[in-house]
Amino acid sequence: MSRDLFTPEPGGWSSGSQFERDLELTDADFSRIRQLIYQRAGIVLAEHKREMVYSRLAKRLRHHGLIRFADYLARLERQPEAREWEAFTNALTTNLTAFFREAHHFPLLEAHVRDRRGPVRVWSAAASTGEEPYSIAMSLTEALGSRASEAEVVATDIDTEALEKARAGVYSLEQIHKLDEARIKRFFQRGRGRHEGLARVRPELKAMIDFQALNLLAPSWPLKGPFDAIFCRNVMIYFDKQTQARILERFAPLLKPDGLLFAGHSENFSYTTDAFRLRGQTVYMRKPIS
Structure with a gap:
């Protein structure tokens, strides 16, 4: 059963009076963190990420009144079901994302689905804070017209905090300022009063998206194909080749026979799997099953 916090051990937590002290992160601690996040999420942390790890996890230690990473990790490992x-x-x-990031992908998606018969389904496999799935939903709306109400975007991510922001669909005007005015008017509601400076995704666009927490390393995925396209962009760079190949092999049967896989600008899957062939710039097509 999940817990909201670690279960306190006898003696309780530190009072937090030592928050100003430097936290102790040893070489062994850093090595263990790298091992645990790889086991949990497939993320490969390079040696030069040590400062990033310190700054991000230090908040969790301070939240619990701890000053040693070793104590934090020990309690994590003793409570495998802890929240x-x-x-x-x-x-x-x-979570680095933006609306219509890698913009060349979206006209390709629109051309791919425009003349489709039946419902169109697209999976955003690293949805982050929502900019990608909402961009996909906007593209489908523009491409499908009245049939867009039948389209579905499945948006998943391992980061539950990012998904909560995505579900809320509220962004600063700065985050949407690169969208053309016609899209802003069609797909967003500008905030007023205490919501000044914010924009909210319109309900009809949000209704097209099903947000779900999902770990790509999980032994089973709580979703079913087939999909017309899968977006898995700028996440494979955090995995090793073996993990990449395993995930790509699992993507293939979830795509329609001519389904497209959209990758990130720095990702190349040509030598990772035989399940896909390169169709265009960071766009792959599922190979026919022989």
Whole structure:
């Protein structure tokens, strides 16, 4: 059963009076953190990420009144079902995203689905704070017209905090300022009064998206195909080749026979799997099953 916090051990937590002290992160602690996040989420942390790890996890130690990473990790490992594992994973997950990021993908998606018969389904496999799935939903609306109400975007991410922001669908005007005015008017509601400076995704766009927490390393995924396209962009760079290949092999049967896989600008899957062939710039097509 999940816990909201670690279960206190005899003696309780530190009072927090030592928050100003430097926290102790040893080489062994850093090595253990790298091992745990790899086991949990497949993320490969390089040696030069030590300062990032310190700054992000230090907040969790201070939250619990701890001054040694060794104590934090020991309590994590003693309580494998604790909700703190979720906070640990969230802290070490990078969320860099934007609306219509890698813009060349979206006209390709629109052309791919425009003349489709039946419902269109797209999976955003690293949805982060929602900019990608909402961009997909906007593209589907523009491409499908009145049939867009039948389209579905499944948006998943391992970071539950990021998903909560995505579900809320509220962004600063700065975050949407690169969208053209027609899209802003069509797909967003500008805030007034205490919501000045914010914009909220319109309900009809949000209704197209099903947000779910999902770990790509999980032995089973709580979703079913087939999908017309899968977006898995700028997440594979955090996995080793073996993990990449395993995930790509699992993607293939979830796609329609001519389904597309959209990758990030720095990702190349050509030498990772035989399940896909390169179709265009960071766009792959599922190979026919022989």
